[in-house]
Amino acid sequence: MKKINLSNPHIEALEPYMSARRIGGCGEIWLNANELPFPRQAFTLDVSEYHRYPDQGPDQVQATYADYAGVDPEQVLALRGADEAIDLLLRAYCQSGTDSIVINSPTYGMYQVCADIQNAAVIDVPLTADYQLDVAVITAQDNTKLVFICSPNNPTGNSFKREDIIDIVRHFESEAIVAIDEAYIEFCPEQSLISELKNFANLVVIRTMSKAFGLAGVHVGYLIANQSVMDIMRKVAAPYPLADPCAQIALQALEPAAVAFMQEQVAEINLIREAFCSTIQRFTAVKSVLPSAANFVLVTFTDSDKAWRALTDAGIVARQIPHPRLLDAIRFSIGTAKEMEAVIAVLEDLA
Ligand SMILES: Cc1ncc(COP(=O)(O)O)c(C=O)c1O
Structure with a gap:
């Protein structure tokens, strides 16, 4: 053909x-x-509204996840996995053929793939010999729009020094978004950067229920940020980001027990x-x-x-x-x- x-x-x-x-x-x-x-426990599904598009589900999921994460409901966007959060950030903040992102290899491969799809350049600032962030070189990247930091980092498994991450977020305060990918944060919750959201408008936290929550097959993730980023993200997010069965399961998995x-x-x-x-x-x-x-x-x-x-x-x-x-x-x-x-x-x- x-x-x-x-x-x-x-x-x-x-x-x-x-x-x-x-x-x-x-x-x-x-x-x-x-x-x-x-394997997870059994979940129950109410199928009575399946002839309608979902509406309440995402709002309830966002509010319940906000409660779990210790942020306001307006700071949470529920998405099809953390991967969708990465993709939306690229699409919203990087102009095709012009803008760039910073990654720190070896790290999670989807930052590069989403940048390639958006035709954004990738500046790789490799991790140091002991797999920490090279703060001096990262903060020397003046023309970038988006910095991805995966902590704990996939595939090395270590998390990065908190003060290094904060120095980077502060350095780029009015120049670039710094997205902290906390896909594995439940395994070391004390290292989360969520509490820094109140200090930095350019800080974004990415989360998922695919790992510690054991819901990879349901594929629900979250982007957590302050209002100026949220206003932009809500413009690019799909109108029905979560299928209703996924929203119902996410809600049950977020119940206190x-x-x-x-x-x-x-x-x-x-x-x-x-x-x-x-x-x-x-x-x-x-x-x-x-x-x-x-x-x-x-x-x-x-x-x-x-x-x-x-x-x-x-x-x-x-x-x-x-x-x-x-x-x-x-x-x-x-x-x-x-x-x-x-x-x-x-x-x-x-x-
Ligand atoms: C660091 C990191 N971020 C994001 C993801 C993707 O998560 P999700 O299943 O929510 O799309 C993964 C999956 O392996 C990951 O390792």
Whole structure:
């Protein structure tokens, strides 16, 4: 058939994001997408209004999430996952072909992909040798519109020094939006930057229910910001951002008992992570285990191809990170204690 070649040239050249599902894999133990390994309790759905477009759902979800996050309801925009928040920020703040964003690699790949879709330039200020923010170089980027900081950072797992983040937000106060991606913040809630929202109009916080809340399949995320950013975001957000079943599930997952249940599961994952890290760092095949504040951990190996093959043979699907600094690394999402024992058994046997 004749090829239709009408797309924007920069879209034609685009590398799509390689999500865990797109990469796929083969096995019984899935530790590649930083999901929670525990299934959720059953949710109930009221289907009586499904012939109507949703309206109240998002308002209620926003108000309930605001209560959970400790902000005002007007500061919360519910969206189809944190990924939609990243995309909307790019579309709202970066003029195609002209503007740029700052990222700090290695970091979450969707900042680059959304910038590529918007035809915005990406200025990469790599993390320092100890995977912290290079504040001097970031704040020297005078012409940027949007700075993404992922804390805790995917894929390294560490969070960044609070004073560094605040220095960056303050530096760009009237020049650029600084978006803190807190996708994994429930695993280290004391590190959230939410309380700084009252001090900075350019600060944006991105959240999701895909990780600690165990709702990746429902895909609800949030953008949290002050009024001037919110006024802009509400112009670019889709008219019906959440499907009603997702809104109903999000509301039930935000009930106090469900939040307490989520926090118990987070505590369990943190314990499993610490036990896993302290066990594997003794193994001869393991070069280093990066300290993690999230539900995944980045491990470097003396021979990562060999480790990968052994894991694959054992039916364990983890994640290799296509970044030049991480060619010897494998990222493991923290699964159940039994799943992590299976990983330990494979790594222990590696020479
Ligand atoms: C840092 C980070 N931000 C955002 C997302 C996307 O979250 P969501 O499922 O809400 O789109 C992910 C998913 O892996 C992530 O790691």
